[in-house]
Amino acid sequence: GPAIAWGDSRGELGVIACGRCATCDLEVVASRDLLLVAGMRPVQRDRLRAAGIETIDHLADAVAAPKGMNPDTFAMLQTQARLQLSAPAGTGNAVALEAGQPPAMPPYEVVAPAALGALPRPDLGDLFFDFEGDPLYTEFTEFTELTVDADATVWGIDYLFGWVDVREQYTAVWAHSFAEERAALETFLDFIDVHRVQHPDFHIYHYAPYEPTHLLTMAARYGTREADLDRLLRDGVFVDLYPIVRRALRVGSRSYSIKKLEPLYMGAEVRTSAVQKGDDSIVRYVEARALREDGLDAAAQEIFDDLADYNRYDCVSTRRLRDWLVDHARAAGLRPTPDPEPDERAYEPSPRAVALAAAATTHPHDSAEAACLRLGAAAIDYYPREAKSFWATHFLRLREPLSLWEETRDVLSVDAARSRVVEQWHHPEGKSERRRVELRGEMAPGTRLSAGSSPFAVYELPAPFPFDAPPRWIHCTRTVTVVEVLDDGAVVEELAVDGNTWEELPIALTPQAPPSAGRQQAAIDEWADAVLAASPQLPADAATDILARRPPRTLRRASGESGLPAAHGDDVDAILRAVLALDRSYLAVQGPPGTGKTYVGSHVIARLVAEYGYKVGVVAQSHAVVEHMLGRIVAAGIAPELVGKAPKDPSAPGIPFTVIAKNAMAGFTAEHAGTGFVVGGTAWDFAHEARIPRQSLDLLVIDEAGQFSLASTIAVSLAAPRLLLLGDPQQLPQVSQGTHPEPVDTSALGWVMDGADVIPPEYGYFLARTWRMHPRVAEPVSRLSYGG
Numbered sequence: 001g002p003a004i005a006w007g008d009s010r011g012e013l014g015v016i017a018c019g020r021c022a023t024c025d026l027e028v029v030a031s032r033d034l035l036l037v038a039g040m041r042p043v044q045r046d047r048l049r050a051a052g053i054e055t056i057d058h059l060a061d062a063v064a065a066p067k068g069m070n071p072d073t074f075a076m077l078q079t080q081a082r083l084q085l086s087a088p089a090g091t092g093n094a095v096a097l098e099a100g101q102p103p104a105m106p107p108y109e110v111v112a113p114a115a116l117g118a119l120p121r122p123d124l125g126d127l128f129f130d131f132e133g134d135p136l137y138t139e140f141t142e143f144t145e146l147t148v149d150a151d152a153t154v155w156g157i158d159y160l161f162g163w164v165d166v167r168e169q170y171t172a173v174w175a176h177s178f179a180e181e182r183a184a185l186e187t188f189l190d191f192i193d194v195h196r197v198q199h200p201d202f203h204i205y206h207y208a209p210y211e212p213t214h215l216l217t218m219a220a221r222y223g224t225r226e227a228d229l230d231r232l233l234r235d236g237v238f239v240d241l242y243p244i245v246r247r248a249l250r251v252g253s254r255s256y257s258i259k260k261l262e263p264l265y266m267g268a269e270v271r272t273s274a275v276q277k278g279d280d281s282i283v284r285y286v287e288a289r290a291l292r293e294d295g296l297d298a299a300a301q302e303i304f305d306d307l308a309d310y311n312r313y314d315c316v317s318t319r320r321l322r323d324w325l326v327d328h329a330r331a332a333g334l335r336p337t338p339d340p341e342p343d344e345r346a347y348e349p350s351p352r353a354v355a356l357a358a359a360a361t362t363h364p365h366d367s368a369e370a371a372c373l374r375l376g377a378a379a380i381d382y383y384p385r386e387a388k389s390f391w392a393t394h395f396l397r398l399r400e401p402l403s404l405w406e407e408t409r410d411v412l413s414v415d416a417a418r419s420r421v422v423e424q425w426h427h428p429e430g431k432s433e434r435r436r437v438e439l440r441g442e443m444a445p446g447t448r449l450s451a452g453s454s455p456f457a458v459y460e461l462p463a464p465f466p467f468d469a470p471p472r473w474i475h476c477t478r479t480v481t482v483v484e485v486l487d488d489g490a491v492v493e494e495l496a497v498d499g500n501t502w503e504e505l506p507i508a509l510t511p512q513a514p515p516s517a518g519r520q521q522a523a524i525d526e527w528a529d530a531v532l533a534a535s536p537q538l539p540a541d542a543a544t545d546i547l548a549r550r551p552p553r554t555l556r557r558a559s560g561e562s563g564l565p566a567a568h569g570d571d572v573d574a575i576l577r578a579v580l581a582l583d584r585s586y587l588a589v590q591g592p593p594g595t596g597k598t599y600v601g602s603h604v605i606a607r608l609v610a611e612y613g614y615k616v617g618v619v620a621q622s623h624a625v626v627e628h629m630l631g632r633i634v635a636a637g638i639a640p641e642l643v644g645k646a647p648k649d650p651s652a653p654g655i656p657f658t659v660i661a662k663n664a665m666a667g668f669t670a671e672h673a674g675t676g677f678v679v680g681g682t683a684w685d686f687a688h689e690a691r692i693p694r695q696s697l698d699l700l701v702i703d704e705a706g707q708f709s710l711a712s713t714i715a716v717s718l719a720a721p722r723l724l725l726l727g728d729p730q731q732l733p734q735v736s737q738g739t740h741p742e743p744v745d746t747s748a749l750g751w752v753m754d755g756a757d758v759i760p761p762e763y764g765y766f767l768a769r770t771w772r773m774h775p776r777v778a779e780p781v782s783r784l785s786y787g788g
Contacts, residue, residue, distance in 0.1 A: 006031050007054070016042075029092035032056050036091055037081050038254050039246075039403060043415050043442060044069070044077065056081050056091060068417030076111075079250045083107050087252030105263045106252040115247035116329035118472045119322070120239060121336035124166055125199020128319040129206050131214060132160035132311050134285050139178055154221065157181050158214055159285060161188050162311040163204075164319055170312040174304075176289070182222040185215070189225045192232065204232075205322050207258045208242045209396055209404065216392055220385060223357075223378065223741025230347040230388065236339035236471065241321055243474055246401050248325070262317055265324035281307055340470040347388045352528045353380040359535050369538055372548040373531070375710060378742035380528050382711035383517030385740055390514050397458065398475045402507055407444045410455075412489055412509040415441040422491060425501040433496040437505060440489035449490045449509070453482045456513075457494060457506035464502035480509070515684070520715035523687035526694075527714050542586040543717035546725075546748055547710065551762040553585040554578070563762060572603045575765055579608065579699060579724060586723040588705075588752050588764030592730070595767035598703075601726045602632035605678060605701060609638055613676035615669065615696070619686050619716055620703040623648035626680040629703050631656040633678055644668045645680035665691040686716040694718050701726060705749040713748040725749045725764070730757070 006027040009015050017024050019035045019042065028035045032055040034045045051066030053059050059081040065074030084090030087106045110116075137157040161173040161184050173188060175181035196202065206212070212233060219226045232238065246256060253260040288303035329336075360373035397405050406413040418440040425435045449455070456477040461469055463476040484491040490509065530539055538544050545553060552564065565581070567574035578587050591597025608614035618633075620626045627647060634640050634656045643657040650659055657680075660668045669679055669692070679692075686692050686700060697720035702708050706727035717723060729750030743751070753759050758766050 007033070007049075025092070032091060034059060036254060037077055037084065038251075038256060039080060040077060041403070041406075041413075041442075043413075044073070047417060048077075056085065060085050070416055076250070079109065079111065083109065083250055083252035084254065085252075090252045090254065092254060103263045106260070108249055108251040108264060110248060110328055110332070111250050112248050113328070113332035113334065115244060115474075116325055116332060117334040118244050118337050119326055119329055120203050120236075120339060120471075121201070122166075122322075122326060123199060123201045123203065125195060125202030126166055126319075126322075127163045127195070127202065127204045128165075128315045128322070129161075129163045129204050129211055130311055130314040130318065131158045131211055132162070132281055132285070132307060133158040133214070134282050136282075136286075154178070158184075158218070160307065160311050161185075162308070162315050164312065164315040166319070168316050168319060170308075170315065172308050172311065181218065182224060185218050185222065186225060189228050193228070196237075202237070203239045204237055205239050205241060205318050207240070207318050207321070209240055209400055212238045212240075213396070216389070220389070220740060226385075226388075227348045230392075233392065239472070240399060241318065241325065242404075243400050243472075244325060245321075247474055248328075258314070258317055258321065261321065265320045266317060281310060337471040340472070347384055350380045350384070350525075352525060352532070353377040355532055356380065356528060359532065362536055368548045368550070372538060372544060374742050375547045375744050376528060376531055376714075378740050378744040379524055379711040379714050382524070382709070382740065382744050383514075383521050387514050387517070390511070394456070394510065394513075397510055398473045398477065401474070402458075406442070406508065409444055409446040410449075410511040411444045411447060412439065412449070413442045413444075414439050414489070414505060414507055414509070416505050419489070419505055421505075425496065433499070433501065434493055435501070436483060436491055436493050438486070438489070438491050439506065439509060440486065441508075443488065449482055449485045451482050451485055454479050454512045455482065455492075455509045456480075456511070457492065458508040458510055459504065459506050464504040465497040465500050467497075475507075477510070478506075479512075480506075519684050519687040520712065523689075523715040523718050524711065526718060541584055541717065542721065542723040543714045545585045546713060546723070546752055549752060549754060550585075552578070552587050552764070553583045554581040555583050556581050564764070567765065571600050571765060571767060572607070575600065575604050575724075576607050578765075579604065579722060580612070582722045584721045586725060586752075588725040588749055588759055589767065590728055590749065590753070590759040590764065591726065591767040592728050592770070594770040596769075597726055597728070597767060598629060598632050600767060601701060601703065601724075602629060602636045604724075605633050605699075606636035606638050608699065609642065609676040609678060612698075613674075614698040615673065615676055616678045617686055617692065617697045617700040617719055618678060618680040618703060619683060619700060619708075621707045622704075623682070625704050626682075627655075627657075629701075630678065630680045633657075638678060642672055642675065643678045643680075663691075666693075669696070683712045683716050686719040689718075692719045695721055698722065699724060702748060703727065706730070706747045708748050710744045710746055710748055710751055725752070729753060 004010065004015055006017070017027070019028060019033075027033070034040055034048055034054065034056060036056045037059065047066055047069050048054075048059060053062050053066065059078055062074075062078065065071045083106070088104045090106065133156060135156045137159075138153055138155050157175065157178065158181060159175050161175070162170065164170050171191075173184045175184040192204075215229055216233075219229045242256070245261070251261060251264070284303050284307060288300045288307070291297075291303070292300035354377075356373050356377035360370045360377065363370040363373070402413060405411060420438050421435060422438050423436040425433055427433050457480045458475050458477050461474055461476055463469065465478070467476045469476055478494055478497070480492040480494040482490045483493050492509070527541075527543060530541070531544065538548060540553065554564070556563075556565075564587075565574045565577040575587065575589060589597070589600070591600065605614075605616050605618070609616060618626050618629050620629070627645065630643050630645055634643050640656060641658050644660045644665075645657055646660055646662040646665070647655055658668070665679060665681065665685060669677060681691070695718065699722045700716060700720040701724045702713065702716070704727045705713075705725035706729035708727070713723070725748055727747070727749045729747050752763055
């Protein structure tokens with residue numbers, strides 16, 4: 001039959017188009033679709049179309065907002081549509097220009113002059129900064145300074161750091177390798193340190209959040225100057241002009257990229273270089289590198305010069321835009337905004353991390369000892385880096401428009417028309433005033449909400465409740481509690497603020513704050529102290545063995561026997577004998593899906609408790625995984641009174657093990673110390689010396705160790721002299737918030753296996769038989785993922 005026409009959703013079939021690719025753009029322009037309107041979200045387009053408003057022309061002529069759409073939102077979109085219709089290029093049609101003729105100036109309106117007040121006072125030391133980058137650059141080296149993990153391929157390089165001062169004098173720092181990118185970062189920050197002494201009130205202006213975001217990633221990736229950069233960000237030195245433009249202005253352009261705004265303030269100074277767009281710069285850069293590799297240095301340099309001119313123009317454009325905005329702010333009688341007070345969440349590298357990194361340099365760089373010490377150094381600052389990354393992203397969301405971050409993981413962009421108040425403000429007996437709100441909308445890919453979690457509800461400023469917003473923020477937040485998870489949102493409960501209530505709904509839910517790492521951090525620090533005390537040797541303990549990728553140390557080796565006990569078809573017995581033989585070390589067991597990993601693990605634990613009186617702990621990334629294993633241990637024959645945990649939901653029916661209070665773990669273990677027991681918990685529990693005294697267990701089992709980070713493994717390792725890693729790193733890895741200088745966010749099991757499809761036999765056991773799939777179904781999986 002005929003092709004589906006543009007805009008035909010085929011009813012319940014719900015056919016949709018991305019609206020962004022080149023093919024869709026042709027249809028958008030030809031049909032004068034609402035997607036022509038800058039800032040138009042798909043959910044807004046759907047609501048307008050449902051009300052009979054299907055084109056940009058219809059929107060400009062509409063007399064009222066459709067039911068369910070915020071009148072202010074409608075007015076903003078309608079103003080945008082009217083301005084675009086009055087602009088030559090506002091509806092996507094190409095506009096022919098004579099040679100040397102500058103683009104026509106788009107119409108604009110200052111719709112919120114107060115937003116221009118976010119600009120700081122101009123200073124003679126102000127700088128205007130821009131990157132050029134190649135997102136597909138990588139270095140295929142077996143071993144580099146960047147990473148000790150040969151399989152952790154890093155993509156993307158910012159090959160040109162460029163800036164101009166108020167006199168438009170241009171400085172460029174080039175980087176054609178990761179090593180040079182690190183050097184460029186350090187050169188840039190060295191310059192900023194000196195410049196700030198000379199100009200203490202200066203600012204670094206940029207357009208959109210790319211520059212500070214990439215600087216943060218770079219500093220974390222290379223483990224250098226993180227504290228310096230964190231200080232600049234906390235002190236408000238970086239100023240993003242994009243959110244100021246988006247709040248203050250409406251411009252008759254489909255795009256608010258800086259290149260589309262330049263006719264407003266650049267006059268006749270149009271771009272003349274061969275590079276006109278960011279995509280062009282990437283292609284040209286790759287071309288220049290290829291020419292240089294072929295020995296055509298002159299041709300390559302010509303392209304590099306053109307790229308530098310393109311970058312210089314972007315920096316000058318940022319400077320002229322700042323001045324143009326300042327002129328409008330002055331015309332509105334606004335005064336400059338002071339810089340924010342530095343946030344208390346400062347990041348400083350740990351002295352222990354510095355000491356371990358220094359100790360690593362006393363060993364050959366490629367040695368296992370050096371890699372272990374570098375990983376240890378990164379592990380010490382793992383949790384602070386994770387927290388730093390979270391808060392940097394969180395505060396960025398409060399300064400940037402929703403359109404820039406609504407598609408990031410764990411964000412719910414709220415659709416007010418589909419959301420409602422479930423319970424109005426009320427006072428439950430003995431509790432503070434609260435309400436329940438059903439929030440529905442668009443969830444970013446990969447978003448997972450869970451009942452009981454505490455995400456942030458994001459509101460637009462001015463806040464509907466008492467809130468002291470720092471300068472340059474455009475949003476404010478409140479912590480809420482998820483009561484129920486929906487297919488397209490959640491029911492949340494929020495509390496009144498100092499007796500103040502409000503009717504407004506939030507515009508988004510964003511990820512909850514990371515938990516405090518106090519106990520894990522203390523445990524990692526304790527492990528690090530032992531490593532430093534043993535230097536220049538490495539200590540003999542399970543965590544150090546894992547980091548150094550040493551095969552498990554066993555009493556068998558001490559007695560002259562080689563390797564681990566052979567399975568001979570009985571995995572449970574072989575693993576049991578191997579655990580008993582461990583000499584303050586670890587054992588790894590890789591179990592692909594359907595191979596009975598939980599069965600094997602639970603029966604090994606059951607026999608250790610029943611036959612040898614072992615005191616066993618079970619830890620994993622989630623309560624559900626731990627509780628599932630505990631249930632299987634009881635099913636394997638261990639009395640429920642010997643298996644205990646503080647469950648995630650104590651009221652859940654049919655809990656098969658002994659329910660203990662969160663603070664009663666020490667009492668449970670002491671009560672059953674003579675008989676052996678199994679206790680389950682989180683990393684926080686096993687790193688907590690008051691709950692599980694150091695080395696008081698005989699064995700700690702890390703279930704789903706393919707999702708359990710090296711840093712967390714170090715933290716829990718102090719609970720027992722032996723570790724059993726159960727899992728499969730080829731399944732989903734743990735999600736990490738931050739970027740780290742070493743792959744300390746890699747899973748413990750994945751690190752030990754070092755990229756192998758199947759664990760080498762000297763490190764542990766591979767469960768080869770699947771009980772879940774027919775052999776003909778399992779065969780391609782085995783061949784493609786597990787070496788046949």
